Amino acid sequence: MLPKPLVVVGSVNADLVLPIERLPKPGETLAAASIETVPGGKGANQAAAAARAGFPTFFVGQFGRDDPNASLLRNALLGCGVDLTHAAEVDGPCGTALILLQAGGENSIIIVGGANQAAWRLSDGVKALxxxxxxxxxxxxxxxxxxxxxxxxxxxxGVPVILDAGGVEGPIDPTILPCLALLSPNETELARLTGLPTDTEAQVQAAAEQLMSAGVKSVLVKLGADGSLLLPGPGQPPLRQAAIRAEQVVDTTGAGDCFTATYAVAVLEGKAPAEALRFASAAASICVQRKGAMPSLPARAEVDTLLAKQ
Structure with missing residues (x-):
């Protein structure tokens, strides 16, 4: 019997990637080595990561009918094995992200919402899905x-809901918090959501506990090169996962999306939380060693091979 699918509802963007040595200072002009259009968007990245990890995955999102990049984005998702039966087309352009990729792999991103921010209507088919x-x-x-x-x-x-806190910087609607089986911010997002410092592990844990007191059932904090911290539920001890070291960090774009999605896949496959964290860490470690968001997402066999070496 096939497992119930993962349904990703979210954004899809055409990422315009400019490799630069560093960010320009005010009034300064810098040269970029190139410009490349690659598929991305947090929702699409997560759907692609889950499908590449071998799990049946649907993407519910909006493509711009008037955008020549729409076919590139659709084909990229289909190529990863994502089911687009319930994706929609709306008037106007697709979402776009301008990614300033600095030497060393760090990135700064500017987003134009496009179709992602147009009016949405959830069809009966999507509601049933x-x-x-x-x-x-x-x-x-x-x-x-x-x-x-x-x-x-x-x-x-009775369907578990996972919210990756990445995206807009405003506060989360408090009515959504009791619906969440898992909320996954990075430490910067965690500080912004709670107004608390997140400089030390103790501070990260305290901030995550504040979210749980607001109704969230569990919190998974992404700590970049420092790994991750999971608070699995009230009264349960936190779980700490070190990052699985990457030989070379090329591009961190999409690594957080890869981590959240592959953690969700591992949990849906019945893995214990500690094992799911290791699985997600391995996937993210592979992701940061390649350029681009969606193009860097690992296949299931690659993740299993890396884990076998640990």
Whole structure:
């Protein structure tokens, strides 16, 4: 019997990547070595990462009907094994992200919402898909009311909801928090959401506990090169996962999306939380060693091979 699918509701962007040595100072002009258009967007990245990890995955998002990049984005997702049956087309351009990729792999990103921020309507087919999912995965590059509607539909059907806190910087609608089986911010997002410092591990844990006191069932904090910290639930001890070292960091774009999505896949496959963290860490370690968001996502066999070497 096939497992219930992972349903990712979120954004899809054409990423315009400019490799630069460093960020320009105010009034300064720098030369970029090239410009490249690659598929991305937090929702699309996460759907692609889950599908590449071998799990049945649907992407519910919006492509711009008037954008020549739409076919590039669709074909990239289909090529990763993502089911686009319930994706929509709307008037106007696709979402776009300008990514300033610095030497050493760090990036700065500017987003134009495009189709992601156009009006959404959840069809009866999408609502049925959500109600029958193994889990629903959300991010914050689409309108917040859409996330709230999806989360409430899923929670009412007993479907676990995972929210990656990446995307817009505003506060999360408090009505969504009790619907969340898992909220996954990085330490910067965690500080922004709680107003608390996140400079030390103790501070990270305290901030995550504040989110749980607001109704979130568990919190998974992504700490970049320092790994991750999972608070699995009230009264349960936190789990710490060190990063699996990458031989060379080429591009961190999409690594957080890869981590969240592959963690969701591991949990849906029945792995214990500690094992799921290791699986996600291995996937992210492979991801940062390649250029681009979606093009860098590892296949299942690559993750299994790396884990076998640990």
């Amino acid at each position: 959500i109600a029958g999912a193994g889990a629903v995965l959300l991010q914050r590059e689409i309108p917040e009311p859409v996330n709230v509607e999806v989360a409430k539909l899923a929670a009412a059907a």
